[in-house]
Amino acid sequence: MRECGTPSVPSFYALRKKQASLVADISNLQPRHHISALGNHFYMNHPIDLISLDWANPFVREFIQIYPEITENVSESWQADKFTKEINDQLTPMWADWKLASYKHFYVNEVAQLQDGRFVLPLRWIIFNKEEHVEVLFLSQNELAEFIVNDPEMKRIPCTDLKYNYLDLKTQFPDLKFRSKSLNLRYDIQVMMPHPVRKIANGRPAFSIRIMPWADDVSGNRSKQYNAHMNVYVANVNLPHRKLSQEYFVRFCSTSPHASSSEQLEALAEDLKSDKWNEAYDCKLNEEIIFQMHGHLLPADNPQQAEHTSTAGANANLWCRGDDSGGSDEHRESNEGYHALFEPGIPRTPEQTIKTIKDQIWAAGRGVQDAVDKIQTKTGVKDRTASFWIQQMIDKARQIQQDRLTTEATRDPRLNDKKVKGPDRESIKESIKAAIQQEVFDWVLTQPRERYDRLPQNSHKYIWHETNKVWDKKKDAQFAIRLQSSSTDGLSLSPLRAHYMVQYKNSLIGKHFKALQQLAVFHLHGGLCSKELFDLWKANGELGALIWYPEIKDIDKYLADLQILLDNVLDLWAVFDPSRIQYKYKLHVLSHLKADILRFGPAVLFATEIFECWNAVFRLCSVLSNHQAPSFDIATTLAGLERFKHQVSGGWWKNGNGDYIQAGAKVRNFLSNNKELRRRLGLADRSSSPPGFVKLVSKAKRASLLLHDAHPNFNAETQQLALISSDDLESRKWADCRYVVSRSGDVCKPDSWVFFEKMPLDVTRLCWQGTSSPKTLAGRIFKILSPEDAREDSGLALTIVEHFDVSSTNDNHFGMPILSRSGGVEIVKAKHDCFSGACGTTEDIVIQGRDRTTRTQKTISHSNDSRFVLNMHALHNANLIRETLPTSLYKPRPLFSDRRAKHDEIAAGLRVTGPKKRVAQKEKSKATRAKNKAKEANR
Incomplete structure (x- = not known):
């Protein structure tokens, strides 16, 4: 600038x-x-x-939902069971009518009087029917002027x-x-007058907020050299999912190349104390x-969740972090044990886990590792922090036992008496060991010393691997050509890099698997996979689309369909590889999905994709740091980013005089008017343009x-469009449009597949219809036209849609609805039926950068475009597609009528093959050890 x-x-x-200085001023954002x-x-x-910044930020505060909502449609966390049924004591305790000039604060568990005097x-x-409601017990007064429960x-x-x-x-x-003795009814409550928070609030409103912490290991380098950091982020669960899916609303908490996620989350828990306002x-x-x-949920990958829940992980006998599923190999091969892997078991509880960890710590004081191992094997509980100190306790106990029991110069004097023998001597040793055990236990409670002194005094991945591991280079190229030729319109996917995905097929990331789940099933014909694997791809795609629902309108029907699809995926894995569910924990964990959705809402609400996207921001901070003190430096940098984001968003903060202020109008308008800054801060909403x-x-x-020249097949029927205004439309000139916004908010272009509604006088407008109405048709946009002299938001534009009929039966191969050309048009997420059609390859010019080359590459050439199948594996708008189609075209059907009988049959086979495999594995391991020993001896 100078x-x-x-x-x-x-x-x-x-x-x-x-x-x-600004960072310190704004909510004391200091690491x-x-x-x-x-x-x-x-x-x-x-x-x-x-989170305190969210209340003061107009970009965020507008969307904070204070109270749980009772509704049939479940699309947000505050509409699911955990919010509405489980956490009464942690909900916002007060309400006020903010529309009144002098509002009054009403608190729960305080007697109040209604307008009618009751x-x-x-x-x-709660929120009910989109309005604020209160759940109450009606009271009356007795002869002693005491309030008692009426009803x-x-x-x-x-x-x-x-x-x-x-x-x-x-x-x-x-x-x-x-009196309160009669109030212990459906709620475990105690009447309090006044509510204790009223005094704390001192006239200020009091609210409760819930957060979703997330932790994962991330490389701090851009290069292939892995530079491990453990990161912790949080999100405000009281915000709608459409906001939480943007990077702007992700909050960085901490990172460390040394401290694990459990260590960092322990520090985070300081903010979650129930008495802290x-x-x-x-x-x-x-x-x-x-x-x-308050903490609401803790999403993570399987290793992280195993650490957070103090379980031994996927390789343990009792492997599940949520229940007691698992057992020995023999138990898993029994009929009861094998079938149990397909269903949730008896839930673990925090109290049981804590007691088990304490038992392990106490057992470590005896100096015997086997005693600890037995408890861990029996329970499946293994805490990372406790394990660190358990090993030190064992070493310390053994050293003290050596000093007090064995070494003659230092041992207990009673053991130097040679007259003491037999049971008496063993009794003395036992009492010494018990004293050592207590001493070591007392010692570990004071560790580490610095902390003690501060205390108060008083996959999708598996199915992809199984499919491609047998491919040769010819089949790799064949699949890549087919995949690259897929249309991604309406799938909300990044541009496909099919050849890259096949070249690095064993190193793919989430966005690649997301594309494969939606598209791969259309390209696996011609010997690329077995029938069992193809059936598994179909079942996996159907389940993925259902899991991706952003809104659940009928929770009972949804969960029933989900259970069938979950069962089908697990059963097909059992058919393909009977032993897979015994050793791949990710398959068993699917059995818990139904209960999780019931508690927390649609699965997309606790997906971790946005946190993983945010890792790029962290990585940039890491790369640009001096790497001397990464935890402090990166936290400081991102605190500065929060300060900047808060100020340009128009957020308020308290100045040195105790007044709340915000940045000037020009600073606030900078974010509102600058699309590039909004994009860089991750505040990029979908199109806000109105439908049409x-x-x-x-x-x-x-x-x-002219209108009659817009489509080559215009006939007398389609020309009825001119009847809208016969004096005007025939002579009016029309211009092409790039896209039109549908009722669902999607940007639809020519050749996009849509559902559309045929309006009176044949005026066609895009829409999403909640039911299968005769007026709702499927089609593909041919042209979007607007009068030359009209504005883009005038509402005068016309969309010409080619109509396609939806067959009453599904395609036999894909199990998906069929779309056939009718002389009109078809739907929003359809893929060409490459299995039924005679599709070959052709050659296209290769573009390198912006330059055309003389090289060519193969792509798919379709023989006809009269028959398509509707891609029911598509994730985007999966719920809207199913709401529009007849139920018979997508209703899940169980794979086996008697699942238990099928599981018993598979388990019987495992009891034959399982022991043989284990014997072979032991012999192989023994041979490997002998080979390594021989190599070591010959050196």
Whole structure:
């Protein structure tokens, strides 16, 4: 800037000093130092400081959902069972009518009076029928002026029916009395007057918020050399999924190349104490509030979740982190044991896990590793932090035992008496070992010393591998050509790099598997896989589409369909490889998906894809750091990013005088008006254009035509379009458009497959229809036209859609609906039926950069375009597609009528092949050890 002649440019030191000052001012966003239970040092930007910014940020506060919602359609976390049925004590305790100038705070478990004079005890605030309601018990007063329960049944009434709160009633009834013994009904509650939070709030609103922490190991390098860091991020679960799927709403907490996720999450848990309330500024209410934060769920991959739940992992006998499934090889091969792998077992509980860990720690004080191993083998519980100290306890106990039991110079004097023999001597040894055990146990409670001194005094991957591992180079090329020729319109996928995916087929990442799940089934004909694998691909694709539902309208029907598809996938794996479910934990964990969706909502809500995308931001910070103190440096850098994001978003913060302020209008408008900055901060919403909005092609490419020239097959029937305004449309000139926005918000271009609704006078407009109506048709867009003299948002545009009929029966090979040309048009996610059609290859010109070359590459050439199949494996709009189609075309059907009989049959075969394999494995291992020993001897 100085070289360009800009005046008054601050020095780099002054810039950094000002940035640090702003970070300190905004919610004290300073990385805090922590020492873990294993003695590792790291720094954390605490979630409580980060989430407090959400209340003061207008880009975020508008979308925060305070109360749980009772609704038939489940699309958000606050509509699922955990929010609506499990966490009463952690919900927001108060409500107020913010529309009134002088609003009153109503709290749960405080007697209140309704507009009609009746007394009630509020139990919980909820959203019902899109309005705020309260669940109450009706009260009456007895002869002693005590409030007692009138009706033991909870009632749901609008919050606006409330008139007087506790403070009002205390004024009217100075000697107010009540009793609580009859209130222990459907809720385990205790009547409190006043509510304890009322005093803490001191007139300020009090809210509760829930977060979703996520941890994973990430490389801090861009090169192939892996530079392991363990990262922890959080997301605000009270925000809708459409927001949480954007990087803007991901919050970085901490990273460390040394401290594990469990160590860092322990520090994060400091913010989740049930009695901790925190101040923030609510930019919607324009006043200071207090809020409490709770953990809602902890998504992670399997190794991370095994560590978080203190289980021994996928290789343990009792391998499941959620239940007691598993057992020895012999048990898994029994009829009961094998069948049990396909279903959830008895749930683990935190109390059981904690007790088991304490038992292991106590057993370690005897200095015997086998005692600890037996407990871990029996229970499947193995805690990473405890294991670190258990090993030190065993070593310490053995050393003390050596000193007090064996070494003559230092051992207990009672053991030097040679007259003490037999049971008496063993009794003395046992008492010494017991004392050592207690001593070592007491010692470990004080470790590490620095922390103790601070205490108060008082896959999709598996099916892809099984398919391609037998391919040669010719089949690799054949599949790559087919895959690259796939149309990705309507699938929300990145551009396919099929040849790259095949070349590095054993090193793919999530986005590659996402593409394969939706497209691979159409290209596996011609000897590329067996029938068993193809059936598994079909079942896997159907399950994936159902799991990807963003909204569940009928939870019972959805879960019933989900159970059938889950069973089919697991059973097909059992048919393909009977032993796979014994050793691949990811298959068993599918059996828990139904219960997880019921508790937490649609599976996409707890997907980790956005966190993994955010790793790129972390990696850039790591690459640009000096690598001397990565935990502190990266936390500091990202705290600065949070500060910048908060200020340009128009967020508020408290200045040195105690006043809440925000940046000036020009700074705030910078984010609103700058699309590039919004993109870089990860705030990139889908098209906000209204349905029916069209985008014209550029003037240089724009053609002008009459309506009857728009389609080569226009006939008397289609020309009825002119009846809309016979005086105008026949002579009006029309221009081509690039796209039109559908009712579902999708950008649809010419050749896009859509469902459309035929309106009166044959005016065609794109839509999504909730039911299978005769007016709802399938088709493919031929042209999008707008009057030359009209604006893009005028609503005068017409979409010409070629109509396709949906067959009443599915394709025999793919099991998907068939689309046939009718002289009109078809649907939004359809793929050409390459199996039934005679498809060959042709050659296209290769483009390198922007230059055309003389080289060619093979691609698919379709013999006809009159028959298509509808891709039911597509993830985007999977729920809308199924709502439009007849149920008979997509309803899941069980693979086996008697699953248990099939599992018993497979288990019987495993009892024959399993022992043989284990014997062969032992012999192979023995031979390998002998070979290695011989090599070592010959050196």
